Every structure is written in structure tokens, then in C-alpha cells.
Amino acid sequence: MATDLRISNISKIYPGCIANDNVSLQFKSGKIYALLGENGAGKSTLVKILSGVISPDNGEVFLNEKNLKLSSPLDAKKNKIGMVFQHFNLFETLSVFENLSIDATEDNKSLRVRINEIFKKYNFSIDLDIPVLNLSAGQKQKVEIIRCLLRSPKVLIMDEPTSVLTEQETEELFISLKKFCDEGILIIYITHKLKEVLSLCDEVAVMRKGKVVSVSQTQNEKVETLANKMVGQKLAKIKKKINISKNKDEIFKVKHLNFYSDDPFETNLVNLNFSVKKGECLGIAGISGNGQNELFQILSGEIITPNTSIIFRNKEIAKLNPKQRREYLMAFSPEDRISQAAVPELKIYENVALNNFKASNFFEKGLVNERKIKDHSKKILSDFSVNTDNVELKSQFLSGGNLQKLILGRELITAPELLICYNPTWGLDVGAINYIHETLIKINDQEKSTILISTDTEELLKLSDRIAVIYKGKLSKIMSSEEVTPEKLGVLMGGGSID
Amino acid sequence: MSLDISFIGILIGSIMASSVPLILAASGELITERSGVLNLGVEGMMIIGAISGFALMVITDNLFIAIVGSMLSGVIISLIFGFLTQSLLTNHVATGLALTIFGIGLSAMLGKNFVGIPGKEFPILFSSLRESIPFFGPILFGHSIVLYFAFALPFLTNYFLKKTKLGLIVRAVGDSPVSASNQGINVIVVRYCCILYGGAMCGLSGAYLSLIYTPQWIENMTAGRGWIALALVVFATWSPIKVLIGALIFGGITILQLHMQAIGFRIPVQFLSALPYLMTIIVLVVISRDSRKIKLNTPTSLGRIFYKEK
Numbered sequence: 001m002a003t004d005l006r007i008s009n010i011s012k013i014y015p016g017c018i019a020n021d022n023v024s025l026q027f028k029s030g031k032i033y034a035l036l037g038e039n040g041a042g043k044s045t046l047v048k049i050l051s052g053v054i055s056p057d058n059g060e061v062f063l064n065e066k067n068l069k070l071s072s073p074l075d076a077k078k079n080k081i082g083m084v085f086q087h088f089n090l091f092e093t094l095s096v097f098e099n100l101s102i103d104a105t106e107d108n109k110s111l112r113v114r115i116n117e118i119f120k121k122y123n124f125s126i127d128l129d130i131p132v133l134n135l136s137a138g139q140k141q142k143v144e145i146i147r148c149l150l151r152s153p154k155v156l157i158m159d160e161p162t163s164v165l166t167e168q169e170t171e172e173l174f175i176s177l178k179k180f181c182d183e184g185i186l187i188i189y190i191t192h193k194l195k196e197v198l199s200l201c202d203e204v205a206v207m208r209k210g211k212v213v214s215v216s217q218t219q220n221e222k223v224e225t226l227a228n229k230m231v232g233q234k235l236a237k238i239k240k241k242i243n244i245s246k247n248k249d250e251i252f253k254v255k256h257l258n259f260y261s262d263d264p265f266e267t268n269l270v271n272l273n274f275s276v277k278k279g280e281c282l283g284i285a286g287i288s289g290n291g292q293n294e295l296f297q298i299l300s301g302e303i304i305t306p307n308t309s310i311i312f313r314n315k316e317i318a319k320l321n322p323k324q325r326r327e328y329l330m331a332f333s334p335e336d337r338i339s340q341a342a343v344p345e346l347k348i349y350e351n352v353a354l355n356n357f358k359a360s361n362f363f364e365k366g367l368v369n370e371r372k373i374k375d376h377s378k379k380i381l382s383d384f385s386v387n388t389d390n391v392e393l394k395s396q397f398l399s400g401g402n403l404q405k406l407i408l409g410r411e412l413i414t415a416p417e418l419l420i421c422y423n424p425t426w427g428l429d430v431g432a433i434n435y436i437h438e439t440l441i442k443i444n445d446q447e448k449s450t451i452l453i454s455t456d457t458e459e460l461l462k463l464s465d466r467i468a469v470i471y472k473g474k475l476s477k478i479m480s481s482e483e484v485t486p487e488k489l490g491v492l493m494g495g496g497s498i499d
Numbered sequence: 500m501s502l503d504i505s506f507i508g509i510l511i512g513s514i515m516a517s518s519v520p521l522i523l524a525a526s527g528e529l530i531t532e533r534s535g536v537l538n539l540g541v542e543g544m545m546i547i548g549a550i551s552g553f554a555l556m557v558i559t560d561n562l563f564i565a566i567v568g569s570m571l572s573g574v575i576i577s578l579i580f581g582f583l584t585q586s587l588l589t590n591h592v593a594t595g596l597a598l599t600i601f602g603i604g605l606s607a608m609l610g611k612n613f614v615g616i617p618g619k620e621f622p623i624l625f626s627s628l629r630e631s632i633p634f635f636g637p638i639l640f641g642h643s644i645v646l647y648f649a650f651a652l653p654f655l656t657n658y659f660l661k662k663t664k665l666g667l668i669v670r671a672v673g674d675s676p677v678s679a680s681n682q683g684i685n686v687i688v689v690r691y692c693c694i695l696y697g698g699a700m701c702g703l704s705g706a707y708l709s710l711i712y713t714p715q716w717i718e719n720m721t722a723g724r725g726w727i728a729l730a731l732v733v734f735a736t737w738s739p740i741k742v743l744i745g746a747l748i749f750g751g752i753t754i755l756q757l758h759m760q761a762i763g764f765r766i767p768v769q770f771l772s773a774l775p776y777l778m779t780i781i782v783l784v785v786i787s788r789d790s791r792k793i794k795l796n797t798p799t800s801l802g803r804i805f806y807k808e809k
Contacts, residue, residue, distance in 0.1 A: 053681055054808050074683035089678035091671045093795045101664075102671055103682055131795055264791045 003029035003064060003154045003186045010059030012045050019045035020056065021210040029186040032177060034197040034218070037207035038230055038429035043190045047157050051083035052076035063154070082148030086159040088140050092133040099132055100147055118149050122176055133264065137164035137287060155186045162196060166287050167490025174200050194223045206230055231430050242465050242481045251449050252276040252418055255309040259294050267291040269473040276418065279447040281440070283464030285489050288455045291473040296422045296453055300332045301325045313417060326355070331416035333407055335423040337400065341407045344396035348406065349377040351395050355410050384409035385435070401432025408439060419443060422453040437463060457489050471495050508634040510754065516642065516712060518750030519649040520545070520704040524728035525742045526652045527700025532732055533660065534693035535673040535800035539595025540580055542725025543602025544698050548573045548705025550606040553716045554613055562621060566706055573702020574695050576602060581694040585687050591802045599725070607718050618714025643711050645703065656739040669693060673798030676805040686805055701725070734783035737796040741786060749779040
């Protein structure tokens with residue numbers, strides 16, 4: 001039976017922000033719909049309303065012309081609306097089967113039979129009796145999807161599903177989604193990745209600042225037209241000129257990096273060896289959870305590993321702590337801006353003072369030299385075009401993009417010889433990403449080096465001179481960016497081999 | 500004093516009796532913590548259970564009412580904790596500490612008129628078998644019904660958590676309240692239930708002290724057992740069976756060191772008194788070394804405030 005989902009005049013207002021402003025959309029089964037928009041455009045709010053997690057201030061949802069009261073997730077379930085959240089809604093310490101059985105009405109035996117039927121039908125295969133925390137991101141997503149399928153949904157909503165997947169897993173997901181679509185399930189696909197919209201979806205609605213700004217057939221759209229609609233202005237294209245010169249000095253060299261941990265949430269690293277030349281950007285690709293966290297912490301000195309040799313500017317630094325490494329002109333930008341790079345409760349200038357050097361004279365005789373720090377902070381704010389000049393502002397009130405600019409500014413204003421960053425544009429919108437990318441390219445132009453650990457393949461191809469892939473704690477051979485393609489990276493990221 | 504076989508039997512029986520309050524309180528707290536709520540008010544709930552059980556016994560002269568009443572008083576006082584932490588979203592740690600201080604003060608006030616009143620004998624089961632079978636008699640028979648319940652409780656708790664749907668829901672809530680809520684589980688209701696259950700068990704544990712173990716009311720008679728129960732839950736890494744083992748070790752060494760003091764071992768008394776605490780921690784740390792298992796048993800959201808998006 002055909003399904004028809006209609007959203008009529010939905011509004012949701014949070015203090016200081018209109019998340020959804022009179023949104024009306026219509027979806028029909030047999031097609032895959034894209035909901036496209038930058039971070040903060042209101043997509044997530046809209047799907048949370050559709051899945052009953054939050055209720056709208058205004059407006060109605062109709063399924064086959066029946067007015068739905070969606071006041072709790074149970075209501076969405078009852079009305080056969082299934083939802084796969086961006087941040088998985090799984091219970092990590094419970095087994096796969098327990099995760100699936102938690103809201104099932106049938107007994108365990110017949111549930112297992114039904115799960116196996118779904119496995120067979122869509123070519124899935126997951127061990128049902130291991131805890132979810134042992135699964136890869138792609139497998140976790142499959143568990144979420146199976147959980148929806150068990151309720152034979154009419155509508156399936158996918159919220160940014162590919163942000164944690166490899167190229168191969170993404171392809172597999174797309175095949176499954178097309179199958180679901182053929183079987184009459186209405187699919188709404190939320191994303192900010194333009195290429196996915198073009199390759200998967202039939203119709204696309206673009207949201208900006210809480211409003212729907214356009215609805216169109218994807219066959220009439222191109223990457224550029226969609227990007228402009230999404231951002232509301234024309235964007236400059238960035239592409240780095242790859243520079244690989246064999247005779248430049250190696251500024252940073254890592255040998256025999258091994259790391260072993262008992263913690264099941266950590267990844268062991270196995271004999272990593274690599275080096276970075278002056279003015280070069282070394283990209284390290286991989287799906288998150290393959291050892292990037294551990295690698296970053298070892299490179300920054302948060303974890304000291306025995307028998308590892310790290311040579312930086314001809315000095316052995318493997319035993320130095322982060323502060324000592326900074327004194328040697330290394331700089332770090334961790335993945336988690338809120339908890340690792342900055343303290344959200346502190347003011348901007350206080351966060352700047354956290355990264356202090358002997359030379360910077362922020363502290364004199366044990367006292368804080370506030371004026372000096374504030375002047376220094378103001379310089380960072382203006383040099384790195386952070387959207388405020390108030391150094392007294394608490395850092396938590398900065399948007400992700402502005403906070404990242406502040407962190408990069410803090411790290412770069414000391415003119416480091418090597419910057420190590422981990423997912424510097426994670427969760428940022430297109431405008432901020434462009435700025436960060438330009439900044440990173442500028443660093444290389446000034447003959448300074450960078451190590452870019454990132455889960456975003458496109459970003460790596462744009463910025464790196466050479467790229468290696470980390471998979472289950474092992475590093476692939478290092479390739480020149482010119483010989484690398486997204487497909488090759490995808491194979492390596494999924495544990496395959498390209499030789 | 501001869502160390503004959505019947506004496507060892509009696510010794511084991513008394514060790515079991517002394518570990519009952521710990522098993523009860525820790526099993527209750529274990530369920531509460533498995534749902535992600537950290538209630539540090541165990542000591543306070545126990546002492547309230549002890550005084551209300553004893554007072555009801557004196558007033559009604561009915562032990563059944565006294566036992567049920569002590570559990571109800573535990574439920575009521577834990578309801579305060581539940582309301583503050585779940586409905587008003589106060590900090591779990593601070594609220595729990597306040598609950599303990601409140602409980603100790605309130606019980607001392609309520610108990611003023613009950614000091615010095617002798618308790619009533621609590622009926623014991625199979626008392627004839629206790630005498631007739633050597634060694635096993637004093638171990639297996641001649642105990643109060645509460646003791647049998649306490650020794651079954653860790654196994655029931657284990658079964659509940661691992662095998663039942665409700666247990667699964669409790670674990671899910673403790674793992675990720677946000678996910679559970681998005682799956683349509685009413686997190687607040689689940690947590691309230693676990694808090695109240697924990698309160699009932701702590702109340703019962705207190706009543707065991709004032710009605711059965713040492714049948715009388717003494718101010719502050721729980722003497723830190725609530726804190727031991729709390730520590731047991733953590734060191735047993737949220738596993739009910741290990742709670743039982745820990746409680747028995749603690750009870751065992753407490754009793755043994757008393758005998759050692761009585762016999763006059765040339766070991767400083769202070770060291771002997773500290774021994775139960777030390778040994779319990781050492782043993783539980785040794786049997787819970789598997790960091791993988793710890794991760795799987797630990798309620799990830801423990802002590803974190805949950806509020807629903809609107």
C-alpha cells in the first residue's frame with residue numbers, strides 16, 4: 001500500500017533560536033527523499049519531531065491523511081515510523097540480541113527466527129550474542145536498521161547515516177536503502193553531503209535557518225547548485241597544489257610506535273613508522289575507532305610508549321610531555337573541541353592562557369598577567385576571524401566553527417613547525433570548513449608541516465601531500481596524494497588491500 | 500575453647516548471620532545503580548528501617564507488621580531521594596549524602612523513647628534440625644526467614660538482570676538513558692522503581708539488625724554497614740554473586756578477628772579491626788580483574804542526571 005507523509009506548518013522555537021519555521025513538506029512512498037542543510041539548519045529538529053522525541057510548538061503531521069499525535073517515541077513506533085539516529089541509540093554494554101529484543105513483543109525464539117529472515121533477505125551478517133561495543137560503526141548502524149525493520153515500518157528516517165561509514169559500507173547501505181524503497185518503504189535521508197543526495201535520492205528539500213528554501217528533483221541539480229542553495233551564497237573552491245619534493249628535510253620521524261591496552265574501548269597500535277617533511281601535510285585516513293585517538297595522544301605526549309623513537313627537529317622527544325613538546329614548537333588540535341582542546345566553562349582569554357610558554361610571560365612570580373593574556377587573545381580573535389572580540393566571553397557560547405578557529409589560532413600564533421590535528425572540521429558547516437582548510441593550506445605554504453588525522457576522505461584528498469590509512473591500529477603504506485583515489489582509500493579503510 | 504567440628508559449624512552460621520544486612524542493602528543498591536542512579540543514602544535508609552521496624556514491633560507487638568513497616572519506611576525515605584534526583588534533577592551524590600545525614604538524625608530523634616526496651620524473640624525455622632545434625636545443622640538450619648531470603652536474593656537478582664525483560668530494561672536505562680527514552684522506555688519511571696526497591700531492601704536490612712541480629716534499638720546501630728554495602732557494590736563490579744562473596748568475606752573476617760582478639764593473638768587490635776575492610780577489598784579486586792567484564796557490567800550512566808528533551 002502506498003504511504004503518504006505530509007508535514008504541515010511545523011514550527012519549533014528554542015530560546016534565542018527558531019529551529020523550525022513553518023516547515024511544510026510532502027513525501028510519497030516509492031521514492032527516496034533527501035533533506036539537505038548545514039549544521040543548525042533545523043533538519044535534526046524536524047526528524048526528532050517526526051520520531052516523537054520532541055513535540056512541535058505548532059503544526060501537524062499526517063500519515064495517509066490521518067493526523068498523527070506524536071508526543072512520544074512510542075507514538076512514532078505505533079504509527080510505523082522508524083528512525084536511525086546519527087548518534088546511535090544503542091545500548092553499548094548489551095548484546096546485539098538484547099538490543100533488538102528490548103521493545104519486541106514476541107518471545108525470544110520467534111524473534112531470532114525473524115531476525116535471521118531479515119539477515120538472509122538483505123545479506124546482513126552480525127553475531128547476535130556479542131556486546132554492541134565490539135561492533136564497527138557500520139555494523140552498529142545495521143543493528144539500528146534491523147531494529148526498525150523488525151517493526152515493518154512504513155517510513156524510515158536516516159539521520160546523517162554515512163558520517164561514520166567507509167565508502168564500501170556506504171555503498172552497501174545505499175543498496176539496502178534502494179531495496180527498502182522498492183518494497184514500498186518511504187525513505188527520508190538527512191545529510192549535508194551533496195554527492196550522496198545526487199547519487200541516492202530522487203527528490204531533495206533544502207533547509208536553511210529553519211526554513212525550507214527549495215524542493216526539487218535531484219536530476220535537475222548539480223553539486224554547485226545544491227551547495228549554493230544550502231549556504232545561501234557562492235563558495236570559493238579550494239584545492240591544494242600537491243607539493244612533493246624528495247630532497248626536503250624530514251622534520252618529524254616516528255619509529256617503532258607500539259601501543260598496547262587492556263581497555264576494550266581502546267585500539268592497540270602495531271609498529272607504526274612514518275615521517276613528515278618540511279612544508280608537507282601528511283594525511284592519516286581511517287574510520288574512527290581504528291587507533292586515531294591513541295595515535296594522536298601518543299604524538300602529543302599524553303601517552304608515553306616505551307621503545308618508541310620520535311625525532312623532531314633532530315631531537316629525540318618520545319619521552320617528553322605535551323608541554324615540553326610544545327616548547328619544541330609542536331602544536332596540537334584534538335578532535336574533541338569541548339572537552340580536550342578547550343574548557344567550555346572558562347572565558348576565552350583563560351582558555352588561551354592554558355597554552356602558555358616560557359616565552360609568553362603569561363604568568364609572573366606565580367601571578368596571572370591578565371593584560372598580557374587579553375592582548376594576546378584579542379590578536380588571536382582578529383587574526384583568525386573569530387566572530388567576537390569579547391575575550392571575557394565563556395568559550396561554551398562560541399559556535400563549533402568559532403571555537404575551532406580560536407583553538408587553531410591559539411596553537412598557530414606561536415608559529416609552530418609542526419601542527420598535528422585530528423578531525424579539525426568535524427561537525428562544522430561549509431563556511432567554517434572552508435576557512436579552516438584555507439588556514440591549513442597556508443601553514444604548508446609557509447614551509448611548516450602538518451599531520452592531519454581525519455575521518456573525512458574528501459578533506460584528506462584536498463589537503464594532504466601524502467596519505468596513509470590506519471586500520472585496526474596498523475598503518476598502510478604511505479601514498480602520494482596524486483595516486484590516491486577515494487575508492488582506494490575506501491578499500492584500505494575497510495581493511496582491504498589494493499595491491 | 501576447642502576448635503571442634505561443631506564449633507566451626509556454629510562459627511559459619513554466625514558469619515552468615517552477620518553478613519545478611521550487607522547482602523540485603525547491597526543487593527538493593529545494586530539494582531538502583533544498575534539503572535544509573537547512585538544513591539549514597541544507603542546508611543540513612545538502613546537506620547530509618549531499623550528504628551521504624553523496632554518501634555512498630557514495640558507498638559503493635561507484631562513482627563510481621565514491623566518487617567513490612569521497615570520496608571515501607573525505606574520506600575518512603577527513598578521516595579524523597581527519587582523525587583529530588585529524578586523530578587527536580589538534583590545531584591545524586593549530594594542528595595544521597597544529605598539522605599544519610601537526615602536518616603541518622605531522624606532515627607536518633609524517633610528512637611529516644613525506645614532505648615533500653617528489650618526486643619522480642621524472632622522466630623527461627625527448623626530449630627530441631629539445627630541441633631540434630633552435626634556441623635551442617637547450625638549452618639543450614641535454625642535461621643530467621645530473612646536470612647534465607649537474603650541468601651536467595653543475589654541469585655534472584657542475577658536472574659532478574661540477566662534473564663527477564665524487566666531486568667533488560669533496567670540495564671538498558673543504566674547504559675544509556677537517552678537511547679532508552681528514544682526507544683519509548685519511560686526512564687524516570689524505571690529509575691523511580693529501582694530507587695524505591697533499593698529503599699525497601701535497605702529498610703529490611705536495617706530491620707534485620709534491630710529485630711533479629713541484635714534485637715534492641717541503639718542509636719546509630721548500623722555503624723557504617725551502609726557504607727560497606729555501597730563499597731561492596733562497586734568492588735563487586737555490579738555483579739550480584741560477587742556481592743554475596745564480598746559480604747561473606749567481610750562478615751567472616753569480622754567474626755574471626757573478634758575471636759582472635761578474644762583468644763589473645765599478639766597482633767595489634769587496630770590491625771585486626773581493619774582486617775575485614777582490607778581483605779574484602781583485596782579479594783574483590785582480585786576476582787574482578789577482567790577489565791572487559793567490568794566495562795560490560797558497569798552502568799555507563801551511573802550518577803548522571805537525565806532529563807528528557809521537550
